[in-house]
Amino acid sequence: MNLINKKNGKRLADNLKIADNFFKRLKGLLGRNVFDKGDGLHIIPCNSIHSFFMKFRFDAIFLNKNNEVVYLIEDMPAWRISEICFSAHSIVELPSGVITATETCIGDVLEFSE
DSSP states (O other): OEEEETTTOOEEESEEEEEOSHHHHHHTTTTOSOOOTTEEEEESSOSOOBOTTOSSOEEEEEEOTTOBEEEEEEEEOSSOBOOOOTTOSEEEEEETTHHHHTTOOTTOBEEEEO
16 A cells, blocks of 8 residues: 655655554564565554564654644654554554655645555
C-alpha cells in the first residue's frame, strides 16, 4: 500500500503493511533487523506505541479518524514509550527521517492507496 501526504504530494511509503488485529499489532516491527526506505506499518487502532526490543530508530505519525496528522515523533530510539495521544485513532511507523524528508507536519492529511 502507498502512503501520500495530500498537502505536498510526497510519498511517505510504497510498501505499507497494515496491523489491524491483536496479533499483528502485538508483533508490530519486532524481530526486524532493518526498516528499509519505502516500508511502513499502519497500526489500527492505536494511540500510543513503544520501542522495546527494537533494533533501529523510526518515525511515528499519529493520525485521527480523518487521517489528519495530530502528533509526530521523529527518530524514536529503542526502549521508549510514547505519550498517549487521545486524539489519535492510528499510528504509522516509518523509517527514521521520513517525516523530515517529506515535510510532514501536524495538520497534514495522509492518503492511503493501493
